[in-house]
Amino acid sequence: MDHALQQARLAAARGEVPVGAVVLDPHGVIIAAAGNQVEADRDASAHAEILALRMAAAQRGTHRLVDCDLVVTLEPCPMCAGAISHFRLRRLIFGAYDPKGGGVEHGPRVFAAPGCLHRPEVIGGVAETEASDLLRQFFRDRR
Amino acid sequence: MDHALQQARLAAARGEVPVGAVVLDPHGVIIAAAGNQVEADRDASAHAEILALRMAAAQRGTHRLVDCDLVVTLEPCPMCAGAISHFRLRRLIFGAYDPKGGGVEHGPRVFAAPGCLHRPEVIGGVAETEASDLLRQFFRDRR
Numbered sequence: 001m002d003h004a005l006q007q008a009r010l011a012a013a014r015g016e017v018p019v020g021a022v023v024l025d026p027h028g029v030i031i032a033a034a035g036n037q038v039e040a041d042r043d044a045s046a047h048a049e050i051l052a053l054r055m056a057a058a059q060r061g062t063h064r065l066v067d068c069d070l071v072v073t074l075e076p077c078p079m080c081a082g083a084i085s086h087f088r089l090r091r092l093i094f095g096a097y098d099p100k101g102g103g104v105e106h107g108p109r110v111f112a113a114p115g116c117l118h119r120p121e122v123i124g125g126v127a128e129t130e131a132s133d134l135l136r137q138f139f140r141d142r143r
Numbered sequence: 144m145d146h147a148l149q150q151a152r153l154a155a156a157r158g159e160v161p162v163g164a165v166v167l168d169p170h171g172v173i174i175a176a177a178g179n180q181v182e183a184d185r186d187a188s189a190h191a192e193i194l195a196l197r198m199a200a201a202q203r204g205t206h207r208l209v210d211c212d213l214v215v216t217l218e219p220c221p222m223c224a225g226a227i228s229h230f231r232l233r234r235l236i237f238g239a240y241d242p243k244g245g246g247v248e249h250g251p252r253v254f255a256a257p258g259c260l261h262r263p264e265v266i267g268g269v270a271e272t273e274a275s276d277l278l279r280q281f282f283r284d285r286r
Contacts, residue, residue, distance in 0.1 A: 043197050044206040044229035045188075054186050063187040078253045079225025082246065086187035086222060100258050103225065107258035108251030110221045115243050115250035 001071055001095060001127045003030055007048060008073045008134050011035030018134045021048035021072040023056035023065065031068070032056035048072060049080035053087045064088045073131040075124060078103030081110035084120055091121040095131030144214055144238060144270045146173055150191060151216045151277050154178030161277045164191035164215040166199035166208065174211070175199035191215060192223035196230045207231045216274040218267060221246030224253035227263060234264040238274030 007020025016036040023032040032055035037046040049072050057063045069091040070084060075098040082103075084092055092104070103110045104122060111119040150163025159179040166175040175198035180189040192215050200206045212234040213227060218241040225246075227235055235247070246253045247265060254262040 038206060042200055042204060042206045044200065044231075045193055045197060045226045050188055054188060057185055057187065061185060063181060063185045077225055077229075078246075078251065078256070078259075079222050079229060082220055082222025082225060083188045086220075088187075101260070102258070103221075103251075103253075103256075108221065108246075108253050108256035110246075110251050113221070113246075113251035115245070116221075117244070 001073070001093070001131075003033060004048075004071045004073050004095070005127065005130055005134070007033050007035040008131070011037075011048070012134065012138050015039060018138050019048045019072065019074045021052040021070060023052050024069045024071065025060075026067040031059045045079065047077065047080050049076050050083050053083055053089075057087065066090060069093060070120075071126075073127075074098055074135065075102035075104050075106065077101050078108050078110050085110065085116055085118045088118050089120045091123070093123045093126055095126055096128050096135065097124060144216070144236070144274075146176060147191075147214045147216050147238070148270065148273055148277070150176050150178040151274070154180075154191070155277065155281050158182060161281050162191045162215065162217045164195040164213060166195050167212045167214065168203075169210040174202045188222065190220065190223050192219050193226050196226055196232075200230065209233060212236060213263075214269075216270075217241055217278065218245035218247050218249065220244050221251050221253050228254065228259060228261045231261050232263045234266070236266045236269050238268070238270050239278065240267060240271070 008018040012018035034051035073095040151161040155161035177194035
């Protein structure tokens, strides 16, 4: 999670909503790391999770990351939760819960919905304070 | 929808699940067109919708496609429905309903879920027969 938080801080420094993500291989080695790049890429799908998953799949040479874990500082939105399912991730570990925009424990609860073909193990609330402080600070500075 | 179906046919010819999508600007001009590229790109997020939306945003120079419409041959999955919301599309027109993998009228019903920040106008079932015949044919040939 430290590495994901570092990616979130780098995103904030670039003026992006501070969310960071890393993908770990089965040995716990980081094979992909990314922060939000929505503004820089002018791409609303350039969330940290999607970027890290695409990077990990490219590194692995396959779009099925069945033995990999994603660590992200914020509860994924419905788009990213759907992507996590498509990439067949083994485990999702996230920091802050997101009652407004989250799609795992909130909103459409993508993994719990009928028709979800792959449900990763989910561990939420890891380093929640640091992750949510980063977001709070970012939005306070912008006001 | 004809252009989206053409993209789906091209995807099938490449061995991809035949789904195609186009983005129209407010004048009805196609500014982006894509078919599924999951296998070719080894990217589980490379659905026709995501590719077309990213292409349209790049063409427009903004990640907010507020006056654009997406036409896609199949009901979007939760990932793509989430992306449609993030890109702030005006209207979603889709072909075949997808009771198993769909995320608009089925499964998590992303636009209807609490917390959904942007709900496009949705028109489903356009050229449904052609779109679903393409998919049926593809999966029959693969068996």
